[in-house]
Amino acid sequence: MNKKVYIRTFGCQMNLADTEIISSLLQDEGYVMTDSEESADLVILNTCAVRENAVEKIMNMLDNLKGKRRLRPNLLVGIIGCVPQYYREKMFSMTDGIDFLAGPDTYRQLPFLIENAEQGIRGANLAFVPEETYAGIEPVRTGSISTFVPIMRGCNNRCAFCVVPFTRGKERSRPMKSVIEEVGQLAEKGYREVTLLGQNVNSYFDDDARCGFAELLERASLAAEGVRIRFTTSHPKDISESLVRVIAAHDNICNTIHLPVQSGSTRVLKLMQRGHSREDYLEKTAMIRSIIPGVTISTDLIAGFCGETVEDHRETLSLMEEVRFDFSYMFCYSVRPGTYAAKHLPDDVAEEVKKQRLEEIIALQNRISGELHAAEIGSIHEVLAESESKRSREMLMGRTGTNRVVVFDRNGYSPGDLVDVRIQSATSATLLGNPE
Ligand code: SF4
Numbered sequence: 001m002n003k004k005v006y007i008r009t010f011g012c013q014m015n016l017a018d019t020e021i022i023s024s025l026l027q028d029e030g031y032v033m034t035d036s037e038e039s040a041d042l043v044i045l046n047t048c049a050v051r052e053n054a055v056e057k058i059m060n061m062l063d064n065l066k067g068k069r070r071l072r073p074n075l076l077v078g079i080i081g082c083v084p085q086y087y088r089e090k091m092f093s094m095t096d097g098i099d100f101l102a103g104p105d106t107y108r109q110l111p112f113l114i115e116n117a118e119q120g121i122r123g124a125n126l127a128f129v130p131e132e133t134y135a136g137i138e139p140v141r142t143g144s145i146s147t148f149v150p151i152m153r154g155c156n157n158r159c160a161f162c163v164v165p166f167t168r169g170k171e172r173s174r175p176m177k178s179v180i181e182e183v184g185q186l187a188e189k190g191y192r193e194v195t196l197l198g199q200n201v202n203s204y205f206d207d208d209a210r211c212g213f214a215e216l217l218e219r220a221s222l223a224a225e226g227v228r229i230r231f232t233t234s235h236p237k238d239i240s241e242s243l244v245r246v247i248a249a250h251d252n253i254c255n256t257i258h259l260p261v262q263s264g265s266t267r268v269l270k271l272m273q274r275g276h277s278r279e280d281y282l283e284k285t286a287m288i289r290s291i292i293p294g295v296t297i298s299t300d301l302i303a304g305f306c307g308e309t310v311e312d313h314r315e316t317l318s319l320m321e322e323v324r325f326d327f328s329y330m331f332c333y334s335v336r337p338g339t340y341a342a343k344h345l346p347d348d349v350a351e352e353v354k355k356q357r358l359e360e361i362i363a364l365q366n367r368i369s370g371e372l373h374a375a376e377i378g379s380i381h382e383v384l385a386e387s388e389s390k391r392s393r394e395m396l397m398g399r400t401g402t403n404r405v406v407v408f409d410r411n412g413y414s415p416g417d418l419v420d421v422r423i424q425s426a427t428s429a430t431l432l433g434n435p436e
Pocket of ligand 1: 155156157158159162163164165199200235
């Protein structure tokens with residue numbers, strides 16, 4: 001009888017894409033995926049270590065699973081991804097009820113770890129495998145309209161607050177040929193949108209094919225005519241004019257760029273080891289806007305990083321006013337043990353001050369998003385319908401090429417359709433409209 005496996009995924013799109021690869025590996029071993037923890041013989045938590053509360057979530061879930069194991073003693077539990085890679089075998093002593101651990105580079109070893117666990121042998125494989133890209137594994141995709149294609153893994157940057165280099169290892173790029181083949185196959189299968197994924201896609205480089213990211217993106221857009229091509233995440237110091245010109249030259253490459261800045265203060269950016277200044281960032285966003293009219297830019301912002309003064313915070317707010325981001329992922333700085341900041345920089349901004357600054361950043365972002373969205377009322381946008389709206393089954397939810405969320409009356413359309421929608425009203429998060 002085929003054993004059932006339930007995978008719960010936390011964190012970023014990279015983890016979602018990894019879960020699709022893991023599902024494929026386990027299906028080859030005869031496992032059947034289930035979306036209910038209750039009916040599973042094996043529960044796998046694919047984890048994220050970016051913020052402290054991410055780890056707390058895992059510990060709470062493990063406590064909950066311990067209860068289930070008392071009722072179902074044969075239930076196996078595996079913790080994979082960035083948390084075990086970060087805490088390593090110490091996790092076995094942090095909490096009981098874990099049968100195996102695996103890191104982002106060792107998912108091919110999962111069948112062995114599970115087999116051992118079934119014989120009561122607890123194990124961990126947390127090796128870094130510098131050449132591993134899982135190229136050639138056909139992911140078990142969750143969506144049928146929009147999907148991810150990881151093009152690289154790991155990161156060679158050393159941002160002072162970030163755990164990713166310690167959990168995902170050094171950068172390695174997938175062969176250009178395997179990426180373009182996969183994008184072409186997805187177009188043939190009827191996917192309407194493909195997002196190329198990497199921690200820092202701008203530093204993608206296939207040594208054998210001598211192919212950088214701008215060329216890869218161009219080839220992807222030509223391999224999937226009529227399919228929307230998106231990519232994330234970029235690093236300001238690596239984004240090039242040649243890449244921006246490729247985006248402008250191809251209609252099916254979406255006019256939106258996620259460009260994390262983290263802080264508006266050059267002094268703080270230096271402390272963060274981001275490798276660029278406020279001025280560099282403003283130059284890059286001006287270059288992008290001059291080449292791609294109507295492009296939207298989104299970002300990541302950290303409030304209360306080590307040593308951040310009121311003046312530094314004001315520089316973040318003024319940079320937001322100047323760039324006018326479409327939306328931002330906004331967080332308080334949280335210390336991640338093992339990072340440069342944790343070792344060498346004092347976490348000296350008081351929690352309540354961090355929270356206060358984050359509130360100001362969020363309030364400003366909501367104001368700007370609201371203004372940008374209000375300016376769209378009366379305009380017509382091509383929207384890729386993704387699903388029914390949570391508001392009503394008579395409404396669909398989708399996104400514009402510029403990555404704005406639109407909810408509109410169904411009018412006979414279905415998820416997967418490209419619909420011209422006239423915008424009738426707007427909030428800071430959503431545009432509302434009717435098909436033209
Ligand atoms: S670029 Fe910096 S923030 Fe992004 S994953 Fe790499 S180290 Fe982390």
